[in-house]
Amino acid sequence: MSDWQALPDLAVRRFGGSVVWADDESFAEKENLITAAPPGYQPHTFGHKGQVYDGWETRRRRSPGEDSAIVRLGLPGIIRGVVVDTAFFTGNYPPACSVAATAVPGYPDPAELAAAPWEPLLTQVPLTGDSRAEFDVDNPHRHTHVRLTMHPDGGIARLRVHGEPTPDPTLIDPDALDLAALENGARVVACSDMFYSSPSNLIAPGSPASMGEGWETRRRRDTGNDWAVIRLAAEGIIRFAELDTTHFKHNAPGWATLSTGGPDEWTPLLPRTRLQPDTRHRFPIPNAPATTAVRLDIHPDGGMARLRLYGSLTPTGRGTLTIP
Numbered sequence: 001m002s003d004w005q006a007l008p009d010l011a012v013r014r015f016g017g018s019v020v021w022a023d024d025e026s027f028a029e030k031e032n033l034i035t036a037a038p039p040g041y042q043p044h045t046f047g048h049k050g051q052v053y054d055g056w057e058t059r060r061r062r063s064p065g066e067d068s069a070i071v072r073l074g075l076p077g078i079i080r081g082v083v084v085d086t087a088f089f090t091g092n093y094p095p096a097c098s099v100a101a102t103a104v105p106g107y108p109d110p111a112e113l114a115a116a117p118w119e120p121l122l123t124q125v126p127l128t129g130d131s132r133a134e135f136d137v138d139n140p141h142r143h144t145h146v147r148l149t150m151h152p153d154g155g156i157a158r159l160r161v162h163g164e165p166t167p168d169p170t171l172i173d174p175d176a177l178d179l180a181a182l183e184n185g186a187r188v189v190a191c192s193d194m195f196y197s198s199p200s201n202l203i204a205p206g207s208p209a210s211m212g213e214g215w216e217t218r219r220r221r222d223t224g225n226d227w228a229v230i231r232l233a234a235e236g237i238i239r240f241a242e243l244d245t246t247h248f249k250h251n252a253p254g255w256a257t258l259s260t261g262g263p264d265e266w267t268p269l270l271p272r273t274r275l276q277p278d279t280r281h282r283f284p285i286p287n288a289p290a291t292t293a294v295r296l297d298i299h300p301d302g303g304m305a306r307l308r309l310y311g312s313l314t315p316t317g318r319g320t321l322t323i324p
Helices: 030-034 110-114 199-203 315-320
Strands: 018-022 067-085 096-102 119-126 132-136 142-151 158-165 187-191 226-244 255-261 266-274 280-284 291-299 306-313
Touching: 018 030, 018 110, 030 067, 030 158, 067 096, 067 119, 119 132, 119 142, 142 158, 187 199, 199 226, 199 306, 226 255, 226 266, 226 315, 266 280, 266 291, 306 315
Parallel strands: none
Antiparallel strands: 018 067, 067 132, 067 142, 067 158, 096 119, 096 142, 187 226, 226 280, 226 291, 226 306, 255 266, 255 291
């Protein structure tokens, strides 16, 4: 697996992504491209449009051209890699595809996106059927939308757009923001265990719909505890911490601590504090120092739905939040 696949999927529906336009979806809906779950297939499930596919599938072209879909990234940012998955498309996959990206402020409609300048990320790369194709992307710019084009037609199950979320500084209040939010540019840089789910879920947008959208570790059989380190969006001062165990009813941690510093020396922010299952907890963090990283320790193990660290940017932090 490429290193960039550890970065969040900027396009996934769970993070607010949307397929805002496609020129054709005769056989299977464009929205399937960004479903969080892996693609599935059940043979001999025929509907009015033919075999049901968990992906985006267009008609057979009888004239020159190609088929395209435009995805609005739920987390605009710098794209480091793309996965084009043709799972279960064996006789109907496109032989090649291309990917382009653009950055448009506000909330453009499809006509405005069509008129926008697009940068190529991948130029007509070959595809094979029923397989995952991974492509490195070397582009330093922040983008808000990607365009996937099939040459000439066919079916693609999933599109994954991995990268580094990069916020629009014009939409950030430097005196009141979640310093640990993925959408603000924070990132989980280390953790003790990710057996059941990714620790990046801790800082994902919105509320989790299930335990699967939080961070859960295996059951410990030793005297240690599990932990995760979050690099904040920028240097800031934390005033309140929210530790959310929603949906974790019988597997929530018993206690948690927060500390700052690193990588080898950590200063307490929140002392060892008891947690309740399936509960949003909010704690004041008085007299916190300026920091760029926070360590969450859960005792001894279990699941945490979300971690929010509300505070303000320092002058240094304000200077780092710029659009590349």
